Amino acid sequence: MYPNWLAQRVQMTPSRLALTFEDKSWTFQQLLEEVLITAGTLKTAGIDHGNRIAILAPSHPQLIITIHACWQLGCEVVLLNERLSDEELAYQVADAQPAHVLVKDSYKERIGTYKTLTLEELSRLDSIPINMEEEWPLTRTMSIMYTSGTTGRPKGVRQTVLNHTTNATASAFNMGIQTDDVWLCTMPIFHISGLSILIRSVLYGMEVKLYSKFDVVQVVDDLVNGCVTRMSVVSVMLQRILRELDERNVNVSPLLLTMLVGGGPVPSHYLERALARGIPILQTYGMTETASQTATLAPEDAARKLGSSGKPLFLSFIRIDQTKAPFEEGEICIRGGHVTPGYIGQYEHTPSQDKGWLYTGDIGYLDDEGYLFVVDRRSDLIISGGENIYPAEVESAILQHPKIREAGVCGVNDEAWGQVPVAFIVSDGEISLESLQQFLQGKLASYKIPKKVYQVDAMPRNASNKLLRRELRVWVTSKSNE
Template sequence: MYPNLLAKRAALTPNRVGLRFSGEDWTFDQMYQEATLFAQKLSSKGIQPGMRIAILASSNQELMFALHGCMQLGCELVMLNERLTEEELSYQLADSQADYLLVDSHEKRNLASANIISFKDVYAAIPTQLEIEKEWPRQRTITIMYTSGTTGRAKGVRQSLENHVMSATGSALNIGVQPNDCWLCNMPLFHISGFSILMRSVLYGMTVSLHSKFDAEKAVEEILTGTVTRMSIVAVSLERMITILEKKNLLFPNTFQSMIVGGGPVPLNYLERAIERNIPVLQSYGMTETSSQTTTLAAEDAIRKLGSAGKPLFFADVKIDGEEKIGEICIKGPHVTTGYVGNASSINPQVNGWLHTGDIGYLDEEGYLFVLDRRSDMIISGGENIYPAEIEQVLTKHSAVKEAGVTGRSDDTWGKVPVAFVVLKKDASIEELKEFVKDKLASYKQPVDYYIVEQLPRSASNKLLRRELLNTIKKSPNVD
C-alpha cells in the first residue's frame, strides 16, 4: 500500500504552493480541499469508486482539481487527447468502456455518449459525505492513456500507482529535489509527459506552474524571473525558446536547473546554442508504457554523447534484444505497465519481465543508450507521436486506393511531418484523398503532401520499406 498521495502531501507541507496558473496560487492544502469537494460532488452525481472516468478538457486549474478529485474518489482516469477527431475519441471511449465522460464544456464536442458530465454540472451538485481513503493499493490503475501501435489501432495503456510513483522516484534520484523547485508544465495533462509532472509534484512537494499550451515567449519570460527551476519540452520547442533568448541577447538564470527534452535526439546545433544561453539540457527516452522517462542523459554529457538518450534511471534496466550490437530496445522495471485495456487487453506487454519496445538502438561500451529508430517508422511531429500504419489504414479504406505508404519528412517548424505515397486502382485526385481523411484523423496526423506512384518500395519478403519512400520522389519520373 502507498499513502493517498495528495492527502499525504497536504499533511506534510500544507502551506507550500502546489499549483500556479494564470497568476493565481493554490497551496497543497487548498488543492486537497478542492479535490475532496470535487470527489464529494462526483459521488452525488452517481459516480462510485472503481468506475472508469474518461476526461476531455484543456489544461487549467479546473482540470487539475478534477483529476485529483477523481483519484480521491478511487476512479480510473481515461485521458483523452483533445486534438483527436470525434471518430478517434468515440473509438477510445468504446474501447476503454468508460462509465462516464467528464468534459470541461458540453459545447466543445458532439460525442455520442449517454453519460456525459461537465465540470459545470459537477460544481452545481450538492456534495455528499464521502470517506476518503488514506491508503491506496500499489497496483491500482490510476490512468489509462492511448498510444498508437505499429499495427495502427490505438491501445489503452494501464498505468498503476506503482508505475507512476517509481517513475517519479527514479527521476528524483537522477535530478535531485529542492524545496523551492517549480516545474513549468506546458505539456498537455492528457499526455504522460504532462501527467507525470502532476505526480512528481505531490511526491516531491513541488510547485507546478501550469500553462494551457506552449508559448515560447511566456515560458522564457517566466524562467527569466527566477521562479521556475525545471521544464519538460521537445526539441522543436526548445529551439524556439533559444531563438528568443538569442534575439534579446539573454541567458537563463542559474536558478534554472534542468530542461528535460524528449521525443528524439537534440541536434548538435541546438545543444551548442543552449549551452551558450545557460540552458542545462537533459535528453531522455521513454514512452506511455513506461510512465515517462526510462533513460536520461546528463547535461554534462550532451556533447560527448551526442545522439544518446543517456543511461537508465535507478529502478530501470535496458537491454538490446538480438545477436547483433544493434537490436530491439527492451525495458524492465517497476515503472513498466503490466497491461492494456479493451481490444488490446489480451496482449502481454512484458516477455519474461521485459517490455519489447519495437524501437531499435544500441548500448555503447559505457552503457549509454542510442535510439536509432523510434518504433521503426514512427513520426514525431511537434512532440506528437504519429504512426504511419494508422494513416495508411485510413487511406486504404478509400475505394480508389490500392496501397498506401506513409513516412516522415523533415520540417523546420514541427521537426517532421507525415507524407503519403499512394498506389491507385482507379482515378482519384489528391484533393479527394485529403478530404477523405479530414474527419478521420487528427489534424497533426494528416499528410501534408500526397504522391501518386506506380508501386511502393518493398523488401524481398514483400514488406513495405517506409524508409525508402522519400527516395521514390527522386527516382521515379511518374511521381505526381
C-alpha cells in the same frame, strides 16, 4: 500498499505551494480542500468507487482538481486528448467503455450520445462527504492513456500506483529535489509528460506553474527571469525556445536546473545551441507504457555524452535485443516497476511484456559505458539498396540549414533501390532540392540524401508534438496523384 499521494503530502507540507495558474495559486492544503469538494459532487452524480471515468478538458486547474478527485474515489481516469478528431475520440471512448465521460461544456457535443457530465454541471451539484483512503494498493490503475498512434491504432495503456511512484522516485534519484523547485508545465495533462509532472509535484512537494498551452514568448520570459527551475519539452518546442532566445540574444537564468527533452531523437545541433544559451539540457527516453522516463542523461554527463538519453534510471533496466557488444543496434527492451502491466479494450489480451521485458519498437544501442543512444522508430526505418537509413539522422542534418525550422523525412518506394528518402521542410523562404542536396553533401552519405523535397506550412504532429511520419507517407502519395 503506498500512501494516498495527496493526503500524505498535505500531512507533510500543507502550506507549501502546489499549483500556480495565471494569477492564482493553491497550497497543497487548499488543493486538497477543493479536491474533496469535487469528489463529493462526483459521488452525488452517481460515480462510485472503482469506476472508470474518462475526462475531456483542456489543461487547467479544474482538470487537475477533477483528476485528483477521481483518484480520491478510487476511480481509473482515462485522459482523452482534446486535439483528436471526433472520430478518434469516438474510438477511444468506445474502446475504454467508461462509466461516465466528464467534459468541459464546450466539448460536450464531441462525445455524442455517450453518458456525459460537464464540469460546469458538476460544479453546481451538492457535495457529500467521502471516505478518504489512507493507503492505495500498488496494482491499482490510476490512469489510462492512449498511445500516440505514431505507428498505428492507439492502445489504452494502464498506469498503476506502482508505475507512477516508481517513475517519480527514479527521476528524483537522477535529478535531485530542492524545496524551492518550480516545474513549468506546458505539456498537455492528457499526455504522460504532463501528468507525470503533476504526480512528481505531489510526491516531491513541488510547485507546478501550469500553462494552458505552449506560449514561446511567455515561456522564454520565465526561463530568462528565473521564475522556474525545471521544464519538460519535446524537440520542436526546444527549437522554438532557441529561436526566441537567439532573436533576443539572451541566455536563460542560472536558476534553471533542468530541461528534460524527450518525445524522440533530438538533433545534436539543437543540443549544442541549448548548451550555448545556458540551458541545462537533459535528453530523456520514455513512453506511455513506462509512465514517462526510463533513461535520462545525468547533469554531469550532458556535454560529454551529447545526444545520448543517458543510463537507465536507478529502478529501470534496459537491454538491446539480439546484440552482444556495445554500439550494436537493435530493439530497445525495458524492464522495471514503471512498466505497464497491460492494456484495455481491444488490446486487453495483448501482453505488454515478454518474460518481464517491454519491447518498445525503438531502435538504439548502448555504448561501451552503458549510455543509451536512441536511433529511431523501427517502423520508420528506410531500407535503400540494402542500406539502413534512419529518418531522425537525416532530419538532424537538414535542420542544420539556417533557413529550415522543421524537417520530416520518410521513405517512398523506388524500383531501383526499394526505397529512397524524401524530405518535408518548414523554412524561411524557398529552398530548392538542388540547394538542399548540395548543403547535405559531406554531412550524409549520398544514399541518405533526400531525392525530393516538399515545402509545407506545418508538419503533421500529434498532441504531444511528435512528428507523424506515417502522415508524411500519405502526403507523398497524395502529391504524387496531383
